Amino acid sequence: MSDTATETSAAARTVEGISALLEDGHVPNFIYNDADVFELEQRKLFGRAWVFLAHHSELPEPGDFVVRYIANDSVIVARGNDGEIRAFLNSCRHRGAKLCNAEMGRARAFTCIYHGWTYDRAGNLTGVPFGRQIYQGLDKAELGLLPVAQVDEIEGFVFGCLDPAAPSLRDYVGDFAPYLQLVTRRSAAGLEVAGPPQRWVVGSDWKISAENFVGDAYHTPYSHHSTYEIGLMGYSSRDTMPGGPKTGFHVQAGNGDMAMARRARENEMGYPEGTFDTFRTQASPEVVRMFDEGVGDGSGSWPTRWHLFPNLSSLNLPVMIDGEIVPFLTIRLWQPKGPGVTEVLSWCLVEADAPEEFKQRSRRAYTASFGPSGMFEQDDMENWRTISRSAKGAHTRDTPQYVRMGEGQEIRPIAGWPVPGTVWPTQYTDIPAKTFLRRWASWLSQ
Incomplete structure (x- = not known):
């Protein structure tokens, strides 16, 4: 075992030790598959959080x-x-x-x-x-x-x-509340579930999937490369690389995170005509400005994914179905079932007053991409399972993960954002993951 791993093993037996490692840019593997950590989460986190x-x-x-x-x-x-x-x-x-x-x-x-x-x-x-x-x-x-x-x-x-x-x-939601309007106010009738939630169990810790949705843009052009090859995504893998329009920027507000892509103002993302006009009449002026003007670089913004601590995540993406761009909205709950075991509940949501044909296509787009047999979901679950399996290894569990992406690049928040929150100019940073884990450790220490 390396000296660093030995130090990690000794230091990370307490929540304070985990917090200290986080500040040093490391995460101990064992927190993703450990009975003591799981029991502590049950009492200290899920027993008290919303x-x-x-x-x-x-x-x-x-x-x-x-x-x-x-x-x-x-x-x-x-x-x-x-x-x-x-x-x-x-x-x-x-x-x-x-x-x-x-x-x-x-x-x-x-x-x-x-x-x-x-x-x-x-x-x-x-x-x-x-x-x-x-x-x-x-x-x-x-x-x-x-x-x-x-x-x-x-x-x-x-x-x-x-x-x-x-x-x-x-x-509890705090300053993240206005950002929810971006996905809930595109219809005068609101959102509705498109059927009951799909449910499945994956051999992975709930925090791994939560972190993935909190702020991991890094895996997209690699883990999901096959989806670009077959044309399922409505854009190229280059768009998701550093500096690409789909990596946009990252917002942190209250107890939530939101990744946002740049959107040409005329791009309606495949939604029925008039959807965005309805949104502009229902959302607050500040949220509409955020949607239409983004960071003020001539393009608007689009909420690709968001997460509300501790375990609720969402995606709002366009994919290609029969040669047409079709958007879908999903929310998913990462339900901890035991050390290294998560039950996923995944809903597809649609605008309640949208045409029935659009609702059906949107649900199909969701099923093909992020349903339990969807291509993106299969890629992600395999990644998550391997991490939890490693975290159980006698020696691997004490090996520190490296969480320092973006350090030394002098990434500074964007000024002039119209809604409360901190806006980072790139999604290629470990700031969101570290914030999530600091928040998690803080709950466990109280």
Whole structure:
């Protein structure tokens, strides 16, 4: 083992040691496949941060529900008779059995299959079989489902937080909130899910995929080279190399990151005519200026991908389908299932009032590129799996990763940006990855 690896092994046994290595431009491999790290994340991070649960279009009517997770806690997310979206731990208050086994549906009530205790759409205990005969003084009001401490939504995205003392969702998202308008306000009717989320399990730590979406433009011209060769992408691999128009710039704001490409003003990215005009009437003036003027170099901007800490990511890309440019929008949740294991939930979203033909083509574009069998997704998953496998090796786990791209180049933020946030003039930098990991380490140290 090298001297550097030995030093890493000794230093990185604490969160403080990991933080010190980060400041030195290194990341210890073992954090991507370690039981102790996983358990610490469950308690310190996912037990206190805001986590994405659903898009509100998945719950259009009272009684509609989905079952999701916050870390390893199963959660029922349901719309009540009053129209409010609530979330509860998916565990019967009687003997702890899983209450709802369906992943989604519509229910008048939730009944436990073990002993038949029944709860209404607001989580209140309403029925106990033989209750009068076998219980004395049973107080149903005290035995409702345990609620997720805080539930709120922003731009149609529903989040939950298990910590009642945590800041509000608006405060948590912070200055990143305006950037969500770039993808949510292109339709007067808003966004809707194009079917249920696709789900699959990959042998990879959730942080690897999150970091990839936070700020890894470096892998694109290499890992995804075959997609350019067959013409799936609507531009060349040269466009994604340093200085290319698709590498554009990177924005950091609040708890979020967004990678943005340069866009010619007349380029409508394959969306139906009038989509961008609608956006300009619905987004704030500052966001419209950011969209149309970018960094002030004569071209506009386009949000290619974004990430909201800890584990929600999104892509908004154009691809070639039957010789035509077709855009798609996907959001994906990196759900940690165990050390080195992640369940991916991936949604395709479309403008609710778009023509049906466009919705179908957009979903096809998503499926061909970033669905579980999509070409981009297959490339990425293989990369992620190899990292997690290496992180489990007896010696490799202590080998430091090198996270110093962009150092020494005097990369400075762009001045005059119309929306709060720090804008970097290139995506070829490890600043976003290091920011993500610093934030992660900070949560684990609290």
